[in-house]
Amino acid sequence: MTRRRLLILLVVIFVFLQFRLWTGSGSWEQIASLKRDIKSQRQVNAELQRRNERLYSEVDSLKNNLDSIEERARNDMGMIKKGEDFYLIIEGQ
Structure with a gap:
């Protein structure tokens, strides 16, 4: 009689642990999801x-290279040097 109760208790514990292993917190599925x-x-x-490295490189170039500053001023702000002629070509559609 006591062996039967012990066996039933062990089976219940085993089923509970299996249930937690497959569905509960820390289950196989949860671990796989966390790995993904x-x-x-x-x-x-x-x-x-990679983006940060490009930005650091650009900042370093702007700090140390006057050509970079000039290029940035020309492209972003439309600045031109004294004595230069600026031509804006608009393509028709």
């Missing part, structure tokens, strides 16, 4: 890191 999220976040981080 980590992989995705690492890709985003790598992309942002």
